[in-house]
């Protein structure tokens with residue numbers, strides 16, 4: 211101690227190891243179409259993916275789905291239903307457990323808006339039988355495995 215000023219001991223925090231995150235992705239269905247947008251984020255850049263994002267602390271999957279779709283597209287969704295979960299080791303640094311939710315727009319005439327232009331080039335409805343390419347890796351894997359998000363009735 212000099213001049214009566216207490217020195218704070220230097221502390222070194224070890225770098226925390228990368229951890230898996232929880233993502234929520236939404237199959238927003240309109241008739242036989244699904245809403246997709248071309249990603250502009252580093253992960254999956256230029257691939258077509260569902261709206262969605264990371265689960266926030268304290269949120270339910272359905273709350274996250276509703277919030278992310280509203281933030282990214284402006285669309286208000288309804289009838290949120292859990293579909294499935296996948297484990298995605300996307301790169302050395304990105305590992306996401308992704309929960310898939312199905313939903314429908316409250317107003318089928320409401321147009322999706324590109325509210326996060328730094329993350330998505332634009333949203334559009336695509337026929338499930340005629341999806342654009344390339345799809346975001348985890349979504350492509352699901353399609354290849356024969357997954358179908360539409361209700362069986």
Ligand SMILES: Nc1ncnc2c1ncn2[C@H]1C[C@H](O)[C@@H](COP(=O)(O)OP(=O)(O)OP(=O)(O)O)O1
Nearest residue numbers: 233234235253259260262263264306308346348349
């Ligand atoms: N269609 C999908 N299939 C599989 N995983 C997905 C899908 N969409 C998103 N994810 C996973 C991987 C992403 O790294 C993660 C978060 O989604 P992403 O769209 O990148 O976040 P975000 O930037 O919109 O939201 P946030 O601001 O919450 O991070 O969720």
Ligand SMILES: [Mg+2]
Nearest residue numbers: 261262263282
């Ligand atoms: Mg997103």
